[in-house]
Amino acid sequence: MLKSYNIEVISPHMPFRYAGMEKTIVNAIKDAVEGKDVAVAFSGGLDSGLMSAIAKKYADSVHLYTCGTTKSHDTIMAKDLSEKLELPWTLAEISKRNVELLIKEMIAATGTTDPFTISYELQLFCVCREAKEDVVITGQGADEYFMGCAKFVDQTDNDYEMQRKAAVDRLLKVSIPCELFIAKHFGKELLYPYMSDEVLSGVRELDENDLKPKDMDSRKIVLREIAEDLGYPYIATRPKKSSQYGSGTTDIIRALAREKGLFYNEYIASLCDEVLFNGNSKGRGSVINARIDSIVKVEAEKILQQLRLSPSEAVEMFYRRIIEDGGIQSVERPAKKDR
Known part of the structure; x- marks a missing residue:
């Protein structure tokens, strides 16, 4: 109706x-x-x-x-x-x-x-x-x-x-x-x-x-x-x-992700790794769920593709740098937006 x-x-x-x-x-x-x-x-x-x-x-x-x-x-x-x-x-x-x-x-x-x-x-x-x-x-x-x-x-x-x-x-x-x-x-x-x-x-x-x-x-x-x-x-x-x-797209993808024991974003990430990075990040380590500005994500991943780095590899490199430096003093934290 x-x-x-x-x-x-x-x-x-x-x-x-x-x-x-x-x-x-x-x-x-x-x-x-x-x-x-x-x-x-x-x-x-x-x-x-x-x-x-x-x-x-x-x-x-x-x-x-x-x-x-x-x-x-x-x-x-x-x-x-x-x-x-x-x-x-x-x-x-x-x-x-x-x-x-x-x-x-x-x-x-x-x-x-x-x-x-x-x-x-x-x-x-x-x-x-x-x-x-x-x-x-x-x-x-x-x-x-x-x-x-x-x-x-x-x-x-x-x-x-x-x-x-x-x-x-x-x-x-x-x-x-x-x-x-x-x-x-x-x-x-x-x-x-x-x-x-x-x-x-x-x-x-x-x-x-x-x-x-x-x-x-x-x-x-x-x-x-x-x-x-x-x-x-x-x-x-x-x-x-x-x-x-x-269209039913989201329901189908969620169902496939569940069958593979993955969350929605993990499942999509695994397909991206397979297509763009020859699967070299598939099944690696722990999963980090983080929300960032969508424009920043898109622009950064364009550069990562040129470098032949997956987002997973880039995040791991960043985490290793934090361990080596004992902090993130060299990274300027963005100012919080007023809401």
Whole structure:
């Protein structure tokens, strides 16, 4: 049963308050797909649903691709919405049988080692792997710029701004570079209509109070009202889970990790070691669980790969240096951020 959302009904005698943004988004999608055969990274949610409905009007052809298990939330929702849109749909199925090979291929193609990044980018990897079209369009950026993440809800102004900046920072420095490696690996052209210069300029002109979600149902309210105004109420009310959960990816990886007696991150690390470092860190010593800034992790591991060092080896070298020096006096501790 679909959940209802509180979408404001606009009187036909009143101008639509997001008319400018609506036109900008339509034009961005039109410019991206016009005269092309396009594949859509399709989750069955609001972002990809609205993008697909608009693309259908301008592209030579539109084919929807969804990555997920056969019974995952995204698979069920995508199949339902593809029928409503009357567009061809293909499931790029993941399962316990193939997910490890897919992860290894993705690691080799992108150099990505961050477990979180792998969990949510594996879906695009599988879509590009399955797609027959040379052009793939994605709704990436909608969560970060139209405030679709649950972490944006019920935040103080300071915390909201901090979360927003961190989300955009990760999008631009981690997600997009990984996705461009994926596209290059499969010879695809990857397009981001929600991140066009015109759309982002329009976002900056919106009232911040319209973007900041007051509750879970008001996330991405601008896009929901645009979908409603364009005549797609069934898209405006689409519920959505994060891709790693909606696709079933995280559940599969956790199950495989448990079978091997490993935690999620340990399992991903073992695959990274196997692919990037010839397995020379597999099964070594004790496990250290540490949380560091994701941007720092990505940038540091790029250097480690050039040095042919695994993260495990780098951490062990650091610990040995601490033992030798009897401390870490030579390492300047970063200042704590005010919260």
